[in-house]
Structures are given as C-alpha cells and as structure tokens.
Amino acid sequence: VCGADLILLATPPATIVPTALEAAKHAGPRAVFTDVGSVKGAIVSALGGALPRFVPAHPVAGTEKSGPAAAMRDLFRGRRCILTPTAETDPEATAAVREMWEAIGANVVLMTPELHDWVCAAVSHLPHAAAYALTGIIGELAERWPEIYGLGAGGFTDTTRIASSHPQMWRDIFLLNRQAVLDSLDGYLRHLSALRALVAAGDAAGLEALFARMREVRARALQGTG
C-alpha cells in the first residue's frame, strides 16, 4: 500500500478497523482509505478521528455467493453506494471515493453512520435473520420427515436465498450492528405476532386488508418512489 492513492478495504467486517490502522502505517500521507462493509457505526466509532482520509462506504449490491468465482461484471452499475463521512472526514477524500463509485456506475448516497445502520438492519440484516429461521424450520422438520427436502417451490427458494450467505461475514454484521439488529428483530416478532393473532381469530377481513396493504408497501419499496 506504500505508493497507493486509494486503499479499498474489502475484508470481513470485523477486520476492517485493524486492517485500516495497519495499512495506514505504511501508506503515504495523501492516501485515501475506504471500505465496503455492511455496518458503518461500529467502524466509524472505532476509528474515531484517527484516519480523516478514511471514507466509510457500503455498496448495496451482491449475492449470497462468495469467492472469486462469484464475481460479476457490472455488479455495481445502477446500484446505490452509501457513503457515511462524518465531520472529521476530509471532504477531498469523500469526493475521491464518490468519483470512484460513480465511475463504475453506482448511485452515491450520503447519510450518517447511524441512519445507515438503522436502515440496513431493516432492509438487509433482518431479512437474513428471517431467512435463517425459515431454513431452521425445514431443517427441524426434516429430522422427522426427510422428504420435506425438495418440496419447497419458488417461495421457499427465494425467501431463503440469503441463508446461503457467508457465515463469518454475517456473524460479524449481526454483532457489529447488534442493537439495530435486535430492534429490527423485536419489530419483526411484533409484526409476526399480530399476523398470528389474525389467523388465530379467523379474522378474514383483517388478513385480506393486511395482505393487500403489504402488496402496496412492497410495490412502493421496489419503485423507491417514497
């Protein structure tokens, strides 16, 4: 990293801070640092003001696959890349990182590390928890009736796709974003319990209204129209 202009840290989330500090010892004074970690608050807090040319970043793209064979051309084109610079971040470094992401087609969005972690807990970390628990149900039932394997159709395949993600990476994400993940899980348990109550009560009108509302919310979420 001695002569590098831009140092991009794409290591597992828990290793980003020590790797950045180690790299900083060898980098030149004008080097810009950035990362691609899915959690930002813990990384920003741990680095403090130690690296003003570190620009925290999270390109919101990827699949459940990992390793070199899972590389995809144009993975970031048209996708959002969230930057979370703080008051201590050098604006020139932020501009350089923004330029890099825009050059490969990403749409750069700025927000605080706290908002980033709260949003990502809901739209990304919680869906992973949901997928792990859905998979857990099938694993449990398969102990009594192994033929259940292979009976899932598209709904099961899609809702659990991200349960095939990298275990170490998701261990780190859940722990680095612990409080927001716990809050999201609590909200999720509340929504599931409300749905359970409608089913238990046989509330046909309530279920239909809820399902119709969820279809609308999802359509808005995908359009991104707000």
Added chain:
Amino acid sequence: VCGADLILLATPPATIVPTALEAAKHAGPRAVFTDVGSVKGAIVSALGGALPRFVPAHPVAGTEKSGPAAAMRDLFRGRRCILTPTAETDPEATAAVREMWEAIGANVVLMTPELHDWVCAAVSHLPHAAAYALTGIIGELAERWPEIYGLGAGGFTDTTRIASSHPQMWRDIFLLNRQAVLDSLDGYLRHLSALRALVAAGDAAGLEALFARMREVRARALQGTG
C-alpha cells in the same frame, strides 16, 4: 360442465367446495373432478365422501403474480404436483388426474391431505407470513423515513417477493390451513427468538455455527436429496 370428462376447479381456495358441489349437480356420472388449491385437508373434510371422483390436487408452482397476463407456458414442467386421494377416492379418477398432470410434464407425488398441509405450512405458507411481516417493518419505518423505500437490495426483493401475492387467495389459505399455519408460526417465532438470544449474548461462535448449518440445510433442501 354437462358433457365434461374432467372438471378442473381453479377458483379461490374457499370457493372450491361449493363450486365442486354445484358442478356435480350438472356433471355426468363418469366426470372426474380435481382442483389446484394450496390446502387439502379442509377441502377433503368438507366434501367427505360426497364426491368419490373428486381428486384433491396441488401443483406446486406459480409466482406472486395473478391474472391472465401472468400465464406461463411450461409452468408445471418438472415441478411437483401433489395428489391427496383418500380411501374414498375412486382410483380410476386418481389415475386420470395423474395422467393429465404427467402429460404436461409435472412429477406427481401422492400423500395424505394432513401431511400435505403440514409440509405446505412449513415450505410455503410460513414463508408468506415471513414476507408479509418483513414488508410490514419497511412500511412502518417509511412513516418516519420515506427514503427507506428504494434502499432494499436483492435480499429484501427476494425475501419479500411473495408478499405481492393475491390477498384474497392467501387469506383463504391461511384460514383453511389455520392450525398448521399457527404451528409453523410458533416454530418460527421460537427459531427467531433463539437467534435473537445469540445476538443479544454476542455469541460469535454460536452465530457462525448456526449460519453455517443453515447454509447446509438450504443446500440439501434445494437438492432434494434428503
């Protein structure tokens, strides 16, 4: 339906029984009846032995879309079609329905209505509940921060795809399969609470082991190797 050899009921789940009984008044004595409903026990119970030539069926295929524009050539090719004939079902009728599904490329599987409903609660109805609740979280957060719309990446899109399903159809499915859906939801809440406890305790080894196990379970579930 007067001169029909085979009458296929593809109406919303709650209307299958009354529609079958009404059609039976006009059909010939050799007519075979079948359906495509996602719940079997409630339909079989309600019909009792009234229609021995009714063969309960559930082709396990489809998408979240509905209406004629969502039609897909080869939708059933290579997919499972579950038949749940009982002791009262005419074996000749079962053979005719099996032949129809095999002719369009489906793999026919036989099981009891009870096993069907228990399996489908886990691999299909529960994933729908999970998707509705995940969408509910986003709808709730959007009230405070509408920009959350559009920030979900592939994980959110896939885990919630089936929340865009037909509200009336899913109202019927949840209510017709009420007990199995409630049991599945209770199991799901238990798995989520166990995951929550690992996060709350900061149990890195426990989370990594769980995630690695879930990745294996999902791989087996997709391969259908048991």
